[in-house]
Amino acid sequence: MPARDLAYSSSLSHLLTRPATLADLRDMPSLAGAELVPPGADLGSVVREARPAGGDTVAANELLLCDGPLPDPPPAGAVAVVCRVTPPQGYPIPVFVLDQSTSWNAVIDDVSDVVGDQPGRHRAARAREAFRHPLFDGRGFTALADTCRDLIGAPVAVLDDYLDVLAEVGVDDTHTLELDTAIAAVRQSDPSRTVEAFIDAAPEPITALRVLGAGGRPALVVVTWLTGQMTRSQAAVLVEMVDACAIEWSRQEVRTDTESEIRGDLIRELMAGEPITKDALIRRARHLGADLSGGAIAMLGKLEDPQHAQHAAPDERVTRRFVQQVRAVLELAWPRGLVDWDGDRLLVLLPGPREHEIADRHDIEARAHALSTRVISATKDAVPGLVLSLAISRYTPEPERLGAALEEASLALSIGARIGSPGDVVTFEETGTYKLLFQIFADRPDELAAFYEQTLAPLVRYDEQYQTELVTTLATYLEFDCNLAATAATLFTHRHTIRYRLDRIAELCGLDIGRTDDREKLSLGLKSMRLLGKRVPTPLAKESQTSQGS
Numbered sequence: 334m335p336a337r338d339l340a341y342s343s344s345l346s347h348l349l350t351r352p353a354t355l356a357d358l359r360d361m362p363s364l365a366g367a368e369l370v371p372p373g374a375d376l377g378s379v380v381r382e383a384r385p386a387g388g389d390t391v392a393a394n395e396l397l398l399c400d401g402p403l404p405d406p407p408p409a410g411a412v413a414v415v416c417r418v419t420p421p422q423g424y425p426i427p428v429f430v431l432d433q434s435t436s437w438n439a440v441i442d443d444v445s446d447v448v449g450d451q452p453g454r455h456r457a458a459r460a461r462e463a464f465r466h467p468l469f470d471g472r473g474f475t476a477l478a479d480t481c482r483d484l485i486g487a488p489v490a491v492l493d494d495y496l497d498v499l500a501e502v503g504v505d506d507t508h509t510l511e512l513d514t515a516i517a518a519v520r521q522s523d524p525s526r527t528v529e530a531f532i533d534a535a536p537e538p539i540t541a542l543r544v545l546g547a548g549g550r551p552a553l554v555v556v557t558w559l560t561g562q563m564t565r566s567q568a569a570v571l572v573e574m575v576d577a578c579a580i581e582w583s584r585q586e587v588r589t590d591t592e593s594e595i596r597g598d599l600i601r602e603l604m605a606g607e608p609i610t611k612d613a614l615i616r617r618a619r620h621l622g623a624d625l626s627g628g629a630i631a632m633l634g635k636l637e638d639p640q641h642a643q644h645a646a647p648d649e650r651v652t653r654r655f656v657q658q659v660r661a662v663l664e665l666a667w668p669r670g671l672v673d674w675d676g677d678r679l680l681v682l683l684p685g686p687r688e689h690e691i692a693d694r695h696d697i698e699a700r701a702h703a704l705s706t707r708v709i710s711a712t713k714d715a716v717p718g719l720v721l722s723l724a725i726s727r728y729t730p731e732p733e734r735l736g737a738a739l740e741e742a743s744l745a746l747s748i749g750a751r752i753g754s755p756g757d758v759v760t761f762e763e764t765g766t767y768k769l770l771f772q773i774f775a776d777r778p779d780e781l782a783a784f785y786e787q788t789l790a791p792l793v794r795y796d797e798q799y800q801t802e803l804v805t806t807l808a809t810y811l812e813f814d815c816n817l818a819a820t821a822a823t824l825f826t827h828r829h830t831i832r833y834r835l836d837r838i839a840e841l842c843g844l845d846i847g848r849t850d851d852r853e854k855l856s857l858g859l860k861s862m863r864l865l866g867k868r869v870p871t872p873l874a875k876e877s878q879t880s881q882g883s
Contacts, residue, residue, distance in 0.1 A: 352379045353447045353565060355413055355427060358396070360564040361443035363436065367429040370420055374427035378412050383444045386414070398444065400437055403428070415440060447565060456569040460484055464577040474500035474581060481574045485557065485567045491578060492554040494546075495654045496520070496527050499553070508558055511539060520717075528554055542571060544578045552582050596621055596673040600680050603736040604743070611733045624669040627685035628730035630701045631738035633746045634679035634708075634723045636716055637755040651716055655679075658715040662708050667700075678746075679721075680739070685730055697728045698760070705758045720756040724749055727761050752863040781861050788858025791841040793867070803841070804859075806834045810846070811856055 355376035358364055379394050386399035391410045399416035406425065407414060413427045414420075417435075420428045431440065446455040463484060467476030478489040478500045488503035496516045504512075519531045528543055528551035535541040538558050546552025555574055559567065599617055602609060609617075618625040636655065656674050659681070663670050671682040683701055705723045712721060724746035729738040741761040749759035792803045806824065810831070813819040821828045835846055844851035 352381060354379055356562070357447045357565045358413070358415075358429065358444070360566040361440075361447065363439040363443045364415070364429055364431070366435070367415075367431050368419075370424065370428045370430055376427070380412055380448055383448050386416075396444065396448065398441065415444070454569075456566045457573050460570040460573040461576075464573055468577060468580055471584075473585075474578065475502065477574065477577050477581060478502040481555075481557075481570060484570045485559070487560065487567075488558045489574075490556040492516075492531075492556060493654075494528055494551050494553065494650055496531055496554065497654065504558075511536070511558075512556065515539065540571075542575050544575050544582065546579070546582055547586065553578050592621060593673060596671055597675055600671065600673055600675070600682070600739065604739045606736050609733065611731075614732050614735070618671065621671060622669070623671045623682065624684050624687070625671075625682060625732045625735065627687055628728065628732055629670075629682040629684050629735055629738060630697065630728050631726040631735065631742040632679075632681040632683060632701065632705060632723060633739070633742040634681070634721050635677065635746060635750070636679075636719045636721055638718060639720050639755045640718075651719075655712055655715045658712045659708055662704075662711045666704055666707060679723075682735060682738075685728060694728045698725070698762075701725050701728075702758065702760060709756065709758070722746070722749060722753070722755055723758045725758065725760045748864070751865075752860075782865060785858060785861040785865055788842055788844065788854055789862045792838060793862075795837075795841055801834075803834055803838055804862075806831060807838055807846070807855060808859055810835065811852070811859070815846070815852070 355374075355378050358380065359369070359376055380396050381394040382392055383396040383398060384391065386397040386401070386404050388408060391397065391408050393410045394412045395410055397404065397407065397411050397414045399414050399418075403414065403416050403418045403420055403424075404411075405421065411426055413429065415429045415431065417431045417433060419430055442455055463480050464477060467473075467480055470476070474491040478491055479502045481489045482502045488501070488505070488508055490501040490504055490508075490512065491499045493499055496519065498512075515531065515534070515536055519527055519534060522530065531554060532541045532543055535556075538560070540557050540559055540563065542555040543551050544553035544555060555571065555578055557571065563571075595617075599614075599621070603614075615624075615626045636652070652674050656672060656679070659679065660672050663672060663681070663683075667683050669684045671680075673680045683704070685697060702725060705725060709721050709723065724742045724744075726738040726741035726745070729735055745759045745761045745764050748764045749757055753759060789804065792807065795801060796803050796805075802824070806820070806826075809823050810817075810820045813823070817828050817831055821831050824831070838855075839845045842855075844855055846852050846855060
């Protein structure tokens with residue numbers, strides 16, 4: 334079990350070692366129903382010892398336990414009396430008048446828990462027993478928070494290491510606003526150490542306690558809103574709450590890691606082309622809560638920093654939160670799927686329709702494309718500063734061929750990284766001839782580079798030397814199916830100028846765009862250029878229009 338950590342809670346460590354007060358006595362279960370005389374007595378006095386009543390003198394700040402007649406007057410040094418008799422009017426020290434049914438042994442047990450050698454020991458044991466039930470039943474953080482709320486009489490919340498709320502009990506709108514404000518301030522100021530920063534800066538009346546996970550790293554935060562000063566009893570309960578949350582976190586981590594490993598093994602076997610029978614695949618997927626009996630669409634994704642493309646993959650905390658958000662979206666929009674994170678990629682299998690449902694390929698693929706944009710939008714806040722690029726395969730109805738679907742999505746993702754922009758959605762169908770060229774690029778990059786040199790390179794060098802727009806004109810002309818008027822309108826250029834540029838293209842690269850074979854070579858040259866990581870320049874006219882508009 335992770336080690337107990339109170340380093341970030343000076344209030345707890347202080348309360349468990351400071352001298353007890355009458356307020357701590359008032360918080361004891363056996364005295365909870367006692368009548369305090371006088372009702373408005375000051376409970377801030379320190380209680381250093383407790384002893385049975387008897388004798389004329391006692392040590393300073395001692396509590397008298399009186400199971401018989403009330404000492405009148407009380408001996409010097411007594412700070413309060415616990416008894417069953419109502420004191421006479423004007424009695425000089427506070428008196429806790431017990432109900433006749435209250436067990437005197439319970440009173441002695443509680444008092445020793447407050448002023449004894451091991452303060453809070455009995456209260457902690459009772460709390461530990463209370464937390465044991467939700468832990469054994471596997472009812473999660475909400476049940477633990479509910480138990481803690483009942484024990485300390487205050488709202489309780491449990492947050493993860495990114496300060497997302499995992500459970501909350503007794504929390505009203507005011508508490509939510511206070512918590513959200515504190516979380517937002519920490520995320521903006523110091524997102525790299527959210528737990529520590531949150532605990533350091535938690536405003537009144539929030540009390541925040543850190544829960545350590547494996548390796549001593551912050552795993553959770555227990556939050557509560559206490560009225561007035563925290564009592565020893567509450568401190569003892571919260572210590573046990575921290576331990577209970579650490580146990581629950583460890584159990585959930587083991588379960589999550591095991592499921593992730595099983596998911597990853599299944600998906601990796603499919604991607605590696607290892608033989609898996611249809612029945613075995615369906616059975617293994619169902620153990621993970623997925624239904625692949627109707628085939629699936631593969632979706633692969635990659636998180637990127639658009640400003641620093643070479644930066645390393647995001648840390649484990651960010652990717653874990655991101656995958657959780659993806660799963661939440663799929664549970665609502667496309668349930669029974671498989672989601673995994675493998676190294677630096679998101680792997681998803683979106684199940685096809687069941688036997689009684691209509692399997693229309695185009696409809697399924699259109700739904701997958703719509704879902705991809707929803708995933709990108711829904712996970713944006715989970716990965717600040719990063720963008721998600723997605724690639725989608727064709728729908729594969731045969732479960733045993735899902736390895737091919739994953740390969741399609743992987744190829745589309747790789748092509749998208751070469752020809753698209755971070756945050757794009759690329760489908761396998763959209764890659765067209767790019768997928769053929771990409772295979773050449775992957776196997777024989779020198780051959781693709783040579784083809785580029787024979788076709789587009791002369792135009793690129795000419796544009797760079799003379800600040801012309803031959804490559805842009807060629808790309809636009811081919812995009813509009815060789816429509817001269819549409820090309821001229823798009824480039825804000827006269828048609829005669831477009832004709833001149835097309836003639837110049839033919840002179841420089843020896844390819845006549847009016848001939849079908851040469852036009853195909855030029856089109857492939859543009860695709861080769863993009864796969865080699867070279868971008869087609871934005872037309873100067875468009876750049877001017879954009880700058881004027883901004």
